[in-house]
Amino acid sequence: MLVTDKNITVLGAGRSGISAAILLAKHDAKVMVSNSNSDREAPDLLRIFDEHGISYEFGQHSMKILESDFVILSPGIPTTSAIVQLLYERDIPVYSEIEVASWFTESPIIAVTGSNGKTTTTTLIADMLERSGIPAVACGNIGHSFSQAVYTAIVSGSHPMYVTEVSSFQLETTKDFRPNVAVLLNITPDHLDRYDSFLDYALTKCRILINQEKEDFAVLNRDDDVINEHAKTKAYVIPVSKEKLPDSIAYFDGETFSFQLNGKWHQLEKNDIKLFGIHNEYNIASAASAVSPFIADHEGIFSSLRNFKSIPHRIEFAGEAGNIRFYNDSKGTNTDSVKMAIKSFNSPLHLILGGRDKDIDFRELAPHLSKNDKIYVIGEASAKIIEQLKEFNPTPCGEMEIAVMTAFKEAHPGDAILLSPACASYDQYKNFEERGDHFKQLVKTIMDLGNEGK
Numbered sequence: 511m512l513v514t515d516k517n518i519t520v521l522g523a524g525r526s527g528i529s530a531a532i533l534l535a536k537h538d539a540k541v542m543v544s545n546s547n548s549d550r551e552a553p554d555l556l557r558i559f560d561e562h563g564i565s566y567e568f569g570q571h572s573m574k575i576l577e578s579d580f581v582i583l584s585p586g587i588p589t590t591s592a593i594v595q596l597l598y599e600r601d602i603p604v605y606s607e608i609e610v611a612s613w614f615t616e617s618p619i620i621a622v623t624g625s626n627g628k629t630t631t632t633t634l635i636a637d638m639l640e641r642s643g644i645p646a647v648a649c650g651n652i653g654h655s656f657s658q659a660v661y662t663a664i665v666s667g668s669h670p671m672y673v674t675e676v677s678s679f680q681l682e683t684t685k686d687f688r689p690n691v692a693v694l695l696n697i698t699p700d701h702l703d704r705y706d707s708f709l710d711y712a713l714t715k716c717r718i719l720i721n722q723e724k725e726d727f728a729v730l731n732r733d734d735d736v737i738n739e740h741a742k743t744k745a746y747v748i749p750v751s752k753e754k755l756p757d758s759i760a761y762f763d764g765e766t767f768s769f770q771l772n773g774k775w776h777q778l779e780k781n782d783i784k785l786f787g788i789h790n791e792y793n794i795a796s797a798a799s800a801v802s803p804f805i806a807d808h809e810g811i812f813s814s815l816r817n818f819k820s821i822p823h824r825i826e827f828a829g830e831a832g833n834i835r836f837y838n839d840s841k842g843t844n845t846d847s848v849k850m851a852i853k854s855f856n857s858p859l860h861l862i863l864g865g866r867d868k869d870i871d872f873r874e875l876a877p878h879l880s881k882n883d884k885i886y887v888i889g890e891a892s893a894k895i896i897e898q899l900k901e902f903n904p905t906p907c908g909e910m911e912i913a914v915m916t917a918f919k920e921a922h923p924g925d926a927i928l929l930s931p932a933c934a935s936y937d938q939y940k941n942f943e944e945r946g947d948h949f950k951q952l953v954k955t956i957m958d959l960g961n962e963g964k
Contacts, residue, residue: 522584624695
């Protein structure tokens with residue numbers, strides 16, 4: 511895309527919007543950032559915009575936006591918003607930040623999406639590539655945006671592969687985005703507060719495949735019925751399953767990870783792999799499948815699996831006190847993610863649920879819980895969770911500190927306490943990271959106090 515001297519507006523001054531604006535300005539576009547929230551107007555941010563010759567407005571979306579040749583939409587702004595609908599009426603093109611980043615690199619792109627496991631798989635793929643001697647950067651919807659990664663590479667003169675985590679929000683406004691490898695991990699109900707239906711959400715996820723050609727690769731979870739029904743691609747499909755399929759390159763049967771390269775199979779036992787949890791067996795097989803077109807041998811993959819630990823906030827071991835272990839799964843923001851987390855533990859389990867409801871049916875968790883498990887509830891969704899899971903007699907706690915301390919008092923040696931909230935964090939925290947960090951801070955306090963009160 512030629513952007514020199516084009517009038518381009520970036521809607522939203524979050525991390526991805528800021529980095530997209532800087533990348534476009536680097537290529538001599540006339541960029542304006544428009545943010546409806548005046549709270550974002552901080553001196554440090556304005557200094558950055560001035561440095562790069564980027565104009566800005568805060569507290570409104572003015573009619574200047576309608577003078578744009580095209581607009582970049584931050585993922586937090588829905589396409590149903592009034593300003594985006596006005597742009598569509600005026601036939602002003604609207605693009606995603608990931609699309610912008612892809613314009614300015616010729617390096618291979620591996621794009622990862624799914625309802626659960628995106629961050630782990632994205633980070634794991636980059637680690638596997640690095641250990642195979644291939645420079646790679648994990649970016650996208652994980653705090654380090656795709657645009658920021660591309661800008662850094664341009665400035666430094668480097669040419670890494672990009673492994674980018676892609677959300678459904680970002681896929682809504684892609685037009686020509688074409689990853690060399692697309693990874694579709696799973697599709698389960700999520701963000702139904704943003705989409706008209708689950709079908710609408712599922713089809714948005716599948717947009718990651720629409721521009722691929724026969725020389726590209728699509729890594730698809732063949733144990734997921736929704737993917738099998740709706741994922742259509744021209745790319746060569748590498749299937750992922752719990753069992754060996756005719757075209758399998760990698761699979762994890764629960765005990766052994768098997769990987770095929772150059773017609774030869776290699777095995778790694780479960781005990782040699784650091785990643786914990788049933789869901790990670792799919793993530794591992796998907797990651798290895800994704801890197802397979804680029805590597806010469808299996809050693810980098812196996813080295814990664816022997817050393818790669820769970821990412822923060824995803825069934826992350828947070829500490830132990832009185833032989834009671836604490837796990838931080840703050841990134842578990844939907845029921846499918848929480849189900850996977852529950853399956854990774856033996857009963858009795860002490861589960862902390864709650865936050866901002868995403869139009870989720872918490873009754874879906876019931877078949878995966880036992881009568882020996884206990885539930886502690888926090889946040890805005892408390893009343894709904896208590897009603898829908900009343901057979902487990904959930905304990906209303908309101909705030910994280912009360913939930914953690916109550917669970918610790920009621921737990922016995924050998925039990926596990928798991929924060930896996932099945933909700934968004936925005937009612938009490940800025941994001942899931944802050945929520946998880948608070949949980950870990952509380953665990954540290956308990957550990958520092960020792961077994962006092964037990």
